[in-house]
Amino acid sequence: MSSYPEVAGDETKLGTSLLETATAAIQGFGPVNKIHQHLCAFHFYSHDMTRQVEAHHYCSHLNEEVRQCLIYDSPHANARLIGVEYIISENLFLTLPDEEKKLWHSHLYEVKSGLLFMPRVPAVIENRDMEKVCKTYGKTYHTWQVDIGDSLPLGLPQLMMAFTRDGQIYENLVKDCEERFGVNIEEHRKKRAYIRGPVHGIHPLANGGGKGLKTVLREVPCNPAPTPDTATRLFV
Numbered sequence: 001m002s003s004y005p006e007v008a009g010d011e012t013k014l015g016t017s018l019l020e021t022a023t024a025a026i027q028g029f030g031p032v033n034k035i036h037q038h039l040c041a042f043h044f045y046s047h048d049m050t051r052q053v054e055a056h057h058y059c060s061h062l063n064e065e066v067r068q069c070l071i072y073d074s075p076h077a078n079a080r081l082i083g084v085e086y087i088i089s090e091n092l093f094l095t096l097p098d099e100e101k102k103l104w105h106s107h108l109y110e111v112k113s114g115l116l117f118m119p120r121v122p123a124v125i126e127n128r129d130m131e132k133v134c135k136t137y138g139k140t141y142h143t144w145q146v147d148i149g150d151s152l153p154l155g156l157p158q159l160m161m162a163f164t165r166d167g168q169i170y171e172n173l174v175k176d177c178e179e180r181f182g183v184n185i186e187e188h189r190k191k192r193a194y195i196r197g198p199v200h201g202i203h204p205l206a207n208g209g210g211k212g213l214k215t216v217l218r219e220v221p222c223n224p225a226p227t228p229d230t231a232t233r234l235f236v
Contacts (some may be wrong), residue, residue, distance in 0.1 A: 007080065008151040034060035037129070038075060040181065041116045042169055043140060043160040047214035052170055053147050054177055055140075055160075057085060065089035067136075073146050075119065082153075083142035083160065090198040093137040093206070101205035102213065104137040105162040108197035114188025115163060115174070119181050123191050135198045137206060138162065141215075156215045164207055 039057040044050075056079065059069040067087040072079035093104060110116040111134040118126045140160040144153035163169050174185055204210075 006151065031060070035070070036060055038119060039069070039116060040075075040119055040177065041110060041162065042173060042177075043142065043162060044168075045142075046159040046161045046208055047212040049168065049212075051147050052173055053082075053142070054173065055083070055142075059087070065092050071140070071142070073144075080144055080146060082144040082146055083140060083157075085138050085140040087133070087136050087138045090135050090137070090200065093203065094200070098205055101203060102209045102211075103159060104139045105160075105207050106164065106198070106202045107133050107136050107138060107162065108202055109164045110162050111195060112189065112192055112197075113163070113166070114185040114192065115169065117181075117183055117185075117188055119183070123188070127192060127195070130192060131195050134195050137203075156217055158215050159213050161207060164202075 035058045037059050039059060041055050041057060042052060043055045044052045054073070056072045056075050057069040058072065059067045061067050065088060069085040069087065070081060071083040071085055073082050074080075087107075088104075093101065096104070107116065111130045116130070116133065118129070140162075141157040142160050143157045144150060145155060145158070177183070178185060
């Protein structure tokens with residue numbers, strides 16, 4: 001991760017830092033303060049599995065069946081916000097239209113393989129939550145393509161997916177993460193052998209329906225709504 005380029009622009013000046021300190025003392029940050037956990041995982045671009053990135057999720061619950069996560073490229077204070085993920089229960093996923101289901105990925109393999117973990121959290125606590133996450137589906141878009149060296153968030157948001165079987169993720173990506181966080185992915189796998197996935201199994205339309213999906217931009221007519229002939233004029 002340290003090989004990624006610096007963010008474009010001048011360094012933060014003292015005046016800006018002082019202003020941030022002042023506003024932080026005055027304003028409230030309710031949505032951010034709801035963040036209660038840090039999950040480390042790996043994503044790949046839905047249209048290109050060779051592009052794989054480490055993703056640090058900072059998540060909050062909206063309710064028992066819906067979580068929302070801010071995704072950064074590292075856990076450090078100067079980390080870049082690179083995307084968002086929404087996580088929903090199996091029950092809610094099954095209510096989605098079929099075309100929508102293709103945009104969501106399962107978490108079964110991520111959890112069972114140990115690739116999804118909570119840095120510094122004891123396994124006995126971590127696995128209690130993994131028992132729930134294993135049954136959920138996530139929808140993720142990355143807005144900053146740090147893997148190709150972009151120093152700013154360029155281009156369109158891209159749909160991301162999660163790994164679903166052994167042999168897909170680059171081993172060097174996993175090893176590097178293990179060394180930096182002092183974790184053993186294989187040990188996680190063993191300790192999670194008892195965890196079960198969605199009650200109805202992985203839905204066949206999840207994970208792109210087995211196909212790559214790419215976000216593209218196309219022009220469409222953008223005609224304003226016609227003004228009624230008898231439009232009422234208002235006077236104030």
